[in-house]
Amino acid sequence: MKINEAVVTLKDPMIRDIIRLIKIPSIIEENQSEKPFGNAIDDALKCALQIAEELGFRTYYDPKGYYGYAEIGAGESLIGILGHLDVVPEGDHANWTYPPFEGVLKDNKLYGRGTQDDKGPLVAALYAVKALMDLQVDFNKRVRIIFGTDEENQWRGICRYMKEQEVPQFGFTPDSSFPVIFAEKGLLQIKLKSTKASPVTIRAGNALNTVPESAQIACNDYIKLEKTLKKNGFDYENDGDEIIVIGRNAHAAKPNLGINAITRLVLALKEMGLKSPGIDFLSDKIGLTNYGELIFGDCQDEVSGKLTINVGKIDFSKHGEVIGIDIRFPVTVSKTFIENAIMRVAEKYNLIYDEFDYLKPNYMEKEHPSVAKLTQVYIDETGLDGTPLSTGGATYARAMKNCVAFGAIFPGQERVAHQVDEYMDLDFLIKAAQIYAKSIKALLDED
Numbered sequence: 001m002k003i004n005e006a007v008v009t010l011k012d013p014m015i016r017d018i019i020r021l022i023k024i025p026s027i028i029e030e031n032q033s034e035k036p037f038g039n040a041i042d043d044a045l046k047c048a049l050q051i052a053e054e055l056g057f058r059t060y061y062d063p064k065g066y067y068g069y070a071e072i073g074a075g076e077s078l079i080g081i082l083g084h085l086d087v088v089p090e091g092d093h094a095n096w097t098y099p100p101f102e103g104v105l106k107d108n109k110l111y112g113r114g115t116q117d118d119k120g121p122l123v124a125a126l127y128a129v130k131a132l133m134d135l136q137v138d139f140n141k142r143v144r145i146i147f148g149t150d151e152e153n154q155w156r157g158i159c160r161y162m163k164e165q166e167v168p169q170f171g172f173t174p175d176s177s178f179p180v181i182f183a184e185k186g187l188l189q190i191k192l193k194s195t196k197a198s199p200v201t202i203r204a205g206n207a208l209n210t211v212p213e214s215a216q217i218a219c220n221d222y223i224k225l226e227k228t229l230k231k232n233g234f235d236y237e238n239d240g241d242e243i244i245v246i247g248r249n250a251h252a253a254k255p256n257l258g259i260n261a262i263t264r265l266v267l268a269l270k271e272m273g274l275k276s277p278g279i280d281f282l283s284d285k286i287g288l289t290n291y292g293e294l295i296f297g298d299c300q301d302e303v304s305g306k307l308t309i310n311v312g313k314i315d316f317s318k319h320g321e322v323i324g325i326d327i328r329f330p331v332t333v334s335k336t337f338i339e340n341a342i343m344r345v346a347e348k349y350n351l352i353y354d355e356f357d358y359l360k361p362n363y364m365e366k367e368h369p370s371v372a373k374l375t376q377v378y379i380d381e382t383g384l385d386g387t388p389l390s391t392g393g394a395t396y397a398r399a400m401k402n403c404v405a406f407g408a409i410f411p412g413q414e415r416v417a418h419q420v421d422e423y424m425d426l427d428f429l430i431k432a433a434q435i436y437a438k439s440i441k442a443l444l445d446e447d
Contacts, residue, residue: 073139
């Protein structure tokens, strides 16, 4: 039996095990249990390890619940496959066609939070190795699938793994796009704060790395706000008690694909004559832009493209204002440049700068032998251009040296990670697993 055929025979159990994970709402809940990120994420970690054991892997569970891994093979060399089991919040259940934590199969698509990011691709990689095991491939190197738990927030799980455990010589993460992603922009997440009482009460947004789909406000002048929103062509709903501005979800790495409900609401408030440090900053320096040009100018490079900026969360009340921002900046631009630019502007608006999270840019030579192996497998399997790409996404490829992002989304495939009705097309999922299986085989054969 050939590798592609071996993967196809595993389709049904692969889907079954993805659904097992989808049913666990593994959203971060800090300080809610003895586990660092809450019971649900810990349940997902234990479930993934149980699946791996059922498939014949050796497994390890970090007693503190930060990470786990599944391993097969022998030898000194270690190939790593890094993925994560946590997911972003689902938002309003009413906006989903199918329940986000059920794993519904419909028209050859599997719906649910995590099907694209990252439970579906991670299980596909697990089954890719299983296919090689079934074919009795010689695992002359060890292949270790590392399960992270905090990727959507601050990466504490994978960082702890890298400090405590063996680091692979080469690895990939199935948490992005095909072909190979050889460069990832720097990621800086910040909070801008004011202690001055806000003239409005707004708490909107679920995560800094997601374009917010809605922003609601209780205010004293509904009529004027509605007129302003309507004048600007901003979608909204009035439920009698609140005005809800409607946007569209997207990943913060590609904010141009979404509609930011927070910035639309703030622009309307500014036009109504309301003023505050947060309202003034957001309307003057962010507005409807996606590339930070009002703060950083034309910030881009040839390797990784334009800087992007996303206002992911705000909390405005009588106690002050907090703005949560996600910035993805080009690999050749320094963090210092970004920090200095945003701090200069923040100071003008009497906002306090507070760094929340930072991930340095990731860059690996396109000509690296292992990158070339993955690239060639992708070309052979798809017939498509395999030239390695750059991205604004932040993946576990940054967590170690000699690691790249590789799939599982194909060119032209709808990207619905972090969005309502997230789903994975099963034909694409099987093809990704076949590519992973052949890529792992090529890495095993590499001198």
